[in-house]
Amino acid sequence: MTGLDTDGHRRQAWLNLDNAAALLVEEPEDVDDVSLWIATPEFEEAVGRKRAELDAEVSADAEGALMWASAAGVRAAAQQSRIEELLRAQETFVEELFDALLDGLGFPQAARSAPQP
Numbered sequence: 001m002t003g004l005d006t007d008g009h010r011r012q013a014w015l016n017l018d019n020a021a022a023l024l025v026e027e028p029e030d031v032d033d034v035s036l037w038i039a040t041p042e043f044e045e046a047v048g049r050k051r052a053e054l055d056a057e058v059s060a061d062a063e064g065a066l067m068w069a070s071a072a073g074v075r076a077a078a079q080q081s082r083i084e085e086l087l088r089a090q091e092t093f094v095e096e097l098f099d100a101l102l103d104g105l106g107f108p109q110a111a112r113s114a115p116q117p
Helices: 017-024 041-056 058-071 080-088 094-105
Strands: 002-004 010-012
Touching: 010 058, 017 041, 041 058, 058 080, 058 094, 080 094
Parallel strands: none
Antiparallel strands: 002 010
16 A cells, blocks of 8 residues: 655555565566466465565564554554554455555544435
8 A cells, every 4th residue: 555645755665464465476587477476385385475575675664554543643642563463464355454444544434424315
């Protein structure tokens, strides 16, 4: 996910590191059929390395998310450890993780309007 704060600073973090790593890992040039490569131990090793790279960035990403929320005027007492936990979570649907992250950062719930006839 990527967010811009009011000063134009870009903040980026990955949700569900396992899925992100699988999507970000680069396939070798000699691979003709990606569907065959993803079933190999080499793919799993590459995903593991990429996931470790992403995990190493979680602390800085959580700090950036907190600064992003602060720049947006959210003054909740979010704990960095909770934000890191959310960034490392493995929910099936990233939308659920995004909602949980916004809640964890202290953003208010969106007002729901009554259905119009």
